[in-house]
Amino acid sequence: MQQEGYHLEQRVQEVQQEIQALEAAVEDVKEANELLRHSHRSPKMKGLADEQLQLKTELEQALQMLHERQRLEQSLLNDVTGLESSLQNLQSENSTVMECLKLLEEQVDIACKEAEEQNLKYKRAKAQLCRLAKEIKNSHGDELEKINKEMELAEFGETASDALYKLKTLASEFPDYGKIIEDGIVQAGITVPYAASSVRSGRSSVASMSSRPSSRSLMPRRALSSSGSARSSRSGSVLNLEFNSEGS
Structure with a gap:
């Protein structure tokens, strides 16, 4: 799960870099549009109009791609947040399980010691009883x-x-x-x-x-x-x- 979160963070960084590149391209398109707007008196008016149309199309495509990248980034961020929350829950559950396991081990140790003590007492009592019964039977x-x-x-x-x-x-x-x-x-x-x-x-x-x-x-x-x-x-x-x- 940690490795998956690491890969998601790398993916988010890549998407952010692509978004920055798209934003820079949008700025370039805007500058070219401004230049085109102020070049009406140029003899290459027709070529500039075609270029303006092309740049506008590229701008719309870039904006659409930017929105998709932003949605992807938000989805990845949500996944990372969910994974971090799941990881915290697992760590908390693991801590609780370890505490319970420690308590059970302590109880098992206590029970084993008590069983050994009872076994020793039983053996001593049995030996004394057999010895006493033998003495009484002999007499x-x-x-x-x-x-x-x-x-x-x-x-x-x-x-x-x-x-x-x-x-x-x-x-x-x-x-x-x-x-x-x-x-x-x-x-x-x-x-x-x-x-x-x-x-x-x-x-x-x-x-x-x-x-x-x-x-x-x-x-x-x-x-x-x-x-x-x-x-x-x-x-x-x-x-x-x-x-x-x-x-x-």
């Missing part, structure tokens, strides 16, 4: 395994109770097959529950199993109860720590 491994087995057994019991309750429901909904279902359950020596089991009942049964006195314990009932609750709380935290460390 309470048997107790943790016992709690896990009791949980699995309770969940299996819940599933079996739900299945038996559904069989009882089917027997009541389809009387034709109810007798067959009930006879099969009675022959297996299974007691049908009155309602479907829940997760809460299963968890409470696990808690009761965990707090049940063992044959090797000779402690008083109050001491045994407090010891069992403390052991249950500690085992629950062990489970949470182990699951979290494995998930991470």
Whole structure:
């Protein structure tokens, strides 16, 4: 765009030079016309009249060319003005874009630093959690395994109770097959529950199993109860720590 403006300025200068030359030619024609006007008494009157007519024609052509050159000059000046305005707008937009780009780069740098810090914190926390879970597992491994087995057994019991309750429901909904279902359950020596089991009942049964006195314990009932609750709380935290460390 700057190069195009430079070419336009050169073109304007050339047009101005041509206009000056045409103006000089007009002045020459005017002088010749004056001389012709004062030469009526010359013996070459006829030749001067022809020359006057020719000069008048040339003058009209020169004036017409002058007007065209002036229009061209004005058009070129308008183009130069428009290009200069466009150049200023582009420079302003470029400055704004550069400022925005600088701000974005600063924000990206800040975000990268924060991400690195969070990553380091995450790695440290993960290492501490794994180390703590390993220590707890080493010191309470048997107790943790016992709690896990009791949980699995309770969940299996819940599933079996739900299945038996559904069989009882089917027997009541389809009387034709109810007798067959009930006879099969009675022959297996299974007691049908009155309602479907829940997760809460299963968890409470696990808690009761965990707090049940063992044959090797000779402690008083109050001491045994407090010891069992403390052991249950500690085992629950062990489970949470182990699951979290494995998930991470």
